[in-house]
Amino acid sequence: MTTPTTLTGPPTADTTPAPGTRRPSPRAAALLAGVVLAAAALPWTVDAYTVSIASTALVLATLAMSAQLVTGIAGLPTLGQATYLGVGAYTAALLASTGLSNGPLQLLAAAGAGAVAAVLTAPLVLRARGTTVLMVTFALGELARTVASQWATVTGGDDGLHTPPVTVWPGTAPLRAEGYIYLYVLACFLCLAAAVAVLLRTRLALVLHGAADHEARVRALGHHVTRSLLAGWAAAGALAGAGGALLIAANHYVSPADMHLDVSALALLAAAIGVGSMRGAVAGAVAIVAIRDLLGAETGGHAHALVGAAFVVIAYRRPVTAWLHARTARRHP
Amino acid sequence: MGVTAAVTALDGLAFGLLLFVVATGLTLIFGVMNLLNLAHGSLYLGGAYVAYLFSDGGLPGLAVALGVGVVLGTAAGTTLGAALRPLAGHGHLDQALATLGIAFLAADAYTTGFGGAPLPIEPPDLLDGSITLADHAYPTYRLVFIAVAALLALALHLSVTRSRYGVILRATVADRAMAAATGVNTRRVQALAMGAGGALAVTGGVLGAPLLGPAPGVDSTVLVLSLIVVVIGGPGSIGGAFVAAVLVGQVQTVGVILAPTTAPFALLAVLLAVLTLRSRTQTVVHA
Numbered sequence: 228m229t230t231p232t233t234l235t236g237p238p239t240a241d242t243t244p245a246p247g248t249r250r251p252s253p254r255a256a257a258l259l260a261g262v263v264l265a266a267a268a269l270p271w272t273v274d275a276y277t278v279s280i281a282s283t284a285l286v287l288a289t290l291a292m293s294a295q296l297v298t299g300i301a302g303l304p305t306l307g308q309a310t311y312l313g314v315g316a317y318t319a320a321l322l323a324s325t326g327l328s329n330g331p332l333q334l335l336a337a338a339g340a341g342a343v344a345a346v347l348t349a350p351l352v353l354r355a356r357g358t359t360v361l362m363v364t365f366a367l368g369e370l371a372r373t374v375a376s377q378w379a380t381v382t383g384g385d386d387g388l389h390t391p392p393v394t395v396w397p398g399t400a401p402l403r404a405e406g407y408i409y410l411y412v413l414a415c416f417l418c419l420a421a422a423v424a425v426l427l428r429t430r431l432a433l434v435l436h437g438a439a440d441h442e443a444r445v446r447a448l449g450h451h452v453t454r455s456l457l458a459g460w461a462a463a464g465a466l467a468g469a470g471g472a473l474l475i476a477a478n479h480y481v482s483p484a485d486m487h488l489d490v491s492a493l494a495l496l497a498a499a500i501g502v503g504s505m506r507g508a509v510a511g512a513v514a515i516v517a518i519r520d521l522l523g524a525e526t527g528g529h530a531h532a533l534v535g536a537a538f539v540v541i542a543y544r545r546p547v548t549a550w551l552h553a554r555t556a557r558r559h560p
Numbered sequence: 561m562g563v564t565a566a567v568t569a570l571d572g573l574a575f576g577l578l579l580f581v582v583a584t585g586l587t588l589i590f591g592v593m594n595l596l597n598l599a600h601g602s603l604y605l606g607g608a609y610v611a612y613l614f615s616d617g618g619l620p621g622l623a624v625a626l627g628v629g630v631v632l633g634t635a636a637g638t639t640l641g642a643a644l645r646p647l648a649g650h651g652h653l654d655q656a657l658a659t660l661g662i663a664f665l666a667a668d669a670y671t672t673g674f675g676g677a678p679l680p681i682e683p684p685d686l687l688d689g690s691i692t693l694a695d696h697a698y699p700t701y702r703l704v705f706i707a708v709a710a711l712l713a714l715a716l717h718l719s720v721t722r723s724r725y726g727v728i729l730r731a732t733v734a735d736r737a738m739a740a741a742t743g744v745n746t747r748r749v750q751a752l753a754m755g756a757g758g759a760l761a762v763t764g765g766v767l768g769a770p771l772l773g774p775a776p777g778v779d780s781t782v783l784v785l786s787l788i789v790v791v792i793g794g795p796g797s798i799g800g801a802f803v804a805a806v807l808v809g810q811v812q813t814v815g816v817i818l819a820p821t822t823a824p825f826a827l828l829a830v831l832l833a834v835l836t837l838r839s840r841t842q843t844v845v846h847a
Binding site for chain 1: 590594595596646647650652653654655656657658660661662663664665667668669671672780784787788790791795821823825827828831832835836838
């Protein structure tokens with residue numbers, strides 16, 4: 228990855244977009260539109276079970292975008308994004324239990340709670356870099372899960388919280404049919420993806436990219452790296468929190484299991500599949516859920532092993548590619 | 561009340577020392593290879609299943625389980641180190657993903673091989689009784705475990721601070737490039753660290769099986785608690801891991817007895833306090 232040219236020049240010379248944020252070509256735009264249309268047509272083309280799995284995939288895709296923002300863009304590998312998803316989901320569930328079943332309001336509150344939780348934990352995480360970030364986010368995430376499991380008066384303990392279906396607008400009927408729930412989750416996901424696309428075109432994304440590549444140089448250029456990392460971390464927390472509200476809309480249920488390491492690990496895997504790109508992370512999340520829930524069902528309870536194999540394959544992609552290139556170069560010098 | 565608290569503290573010490581044995585391997589691997597081995601809990605669980613397979617209710621069975629466990633743990637650790645070598649130049653993320661994948665695959669293999677139910681393991685007959693401590697019956701095996709784990713901790717401390725290998729190990733942890741420049745074969749040190757780390761985790765599993773027996777999910781419980789020990793003790797620090805393990809053991813047992821509702825928050829509070837007080841934690845290394 229190369230440092231964006233704007234970060235090596237004076238801060239005012241901000242003309243080149245960051246990698247992956249260029250205006251898409253007409254072909255890419257048409258492809259994207261086709262994918263969105265196909266996703267929107269899903270309730271009319273597949274069975275209800277697959278539609279409910281698609282809703283789960285969109286929740287993981289939202290979490291994967293959050294993981295990509297901090298891991299792929301800001302260079303902070305996180306194993307704790309499910310913490311903020313849990314904070315958002317419990318916020319939405321508690322609002323629902325007080326009678327506030329409005330989905331968009333739950334989404335906003337969950338995103339806010341996710342951002343607040345991220346800001347509160349940021350001083351602990353942002354001191355570290357590299358492997359230590361993995362360690363600290365993992366430890367914080369698992370402790371947060373324990374707290375969710377033990378704080379039964381608020382979170383319902385290991386039994387979790389069941390919530391009524393969400394409504395899209397005050398006074399309208401609650402969303403009960405799987406197809407409508409999916410379409411609501413898809414619409415929210417598209418709004419969040421649009422917000423992320425806008426965020427990736429801001430100066431903040433440039434600084435985060437630059438800090439991941441060469442933090443000292445970016446600092447020397449006069450950029451406030453710590454402040455930018457905090458803003459990026461908070462944005463990722465908000466995104467994960469919003470994912471929590473979508474989880475409530477899709478499942479009507481949250482429990483400490485939704486904050487488990489496995490969930491954070493899957494988001495990190497999706498981000499790694501995406502290699503720094505948001506679209507890649509979303510595709511990765513969809514592929515993971517398809518492997519786990521659709522293909523895994525065919526393998527007699529070995530879905531875990533399939534996902535494990537996916538982790539290993541993605542981890543070894545670079546040395547294997549390098550080895551294949553070297554072999555090809557030797558054969559055809 | 562005082563005696564009860566002391567007995568509970570003894571339980572906490574046993575659990576803390578169990579965590580220390582496992583976490584030492586984790587912190588050793590991190591210090592020498594800058595690698596977060598997320599398959600470390602799987603090695604512990606492997607050790608617990610080895611104890612299940614070889615323990616026959618007598619001391620010889622436990623000795624065989626320990627011997628097999630050490631050999632398997634060393635082999636698994638060095639194989640994992642060799643398997644991760646191609647990823648060394650590609651950053652920490654790929655290494656974490658690979659070890660996570662291995663942990664997922666191991667969990668699936670354990671469930672396929674041993675079923676999804678917990679398998680209770682009794683200590684050897686000779687150590688199965690209890691000893692009276694201030695009118696309180698205390699399990700003999702737990703006391704023996706405390707003694708063995710304390711001896712292991714002492715042996716580790718002496719070998720790291722007094723032996724030639726300890727000097728080489730500390731030099732590699734402090735600055736791998738400088739150690740290599742002075743003629744240290746850092747590849748061999750890395751292989752040794754992975755082997756020793758694997759052996760420690762599996763040993764913890766074999767000896768700790770009567771305390772925290774084999775069951776699905778034990779791998780991630782042990783990994784999480786060991787990781788908290790490493791984070792609190794300072795990544796790469798064996799001495800720090802000892803203090804942190806005893807602390808976590810006490811919070812997990814005494815805390816649950818004294819204040820059941822706030823114990824989970826206590827561990828979080830300790831972690832937050834340590835992380836807040838410590839400055840940048842990336843390269844905190846003291847062997």
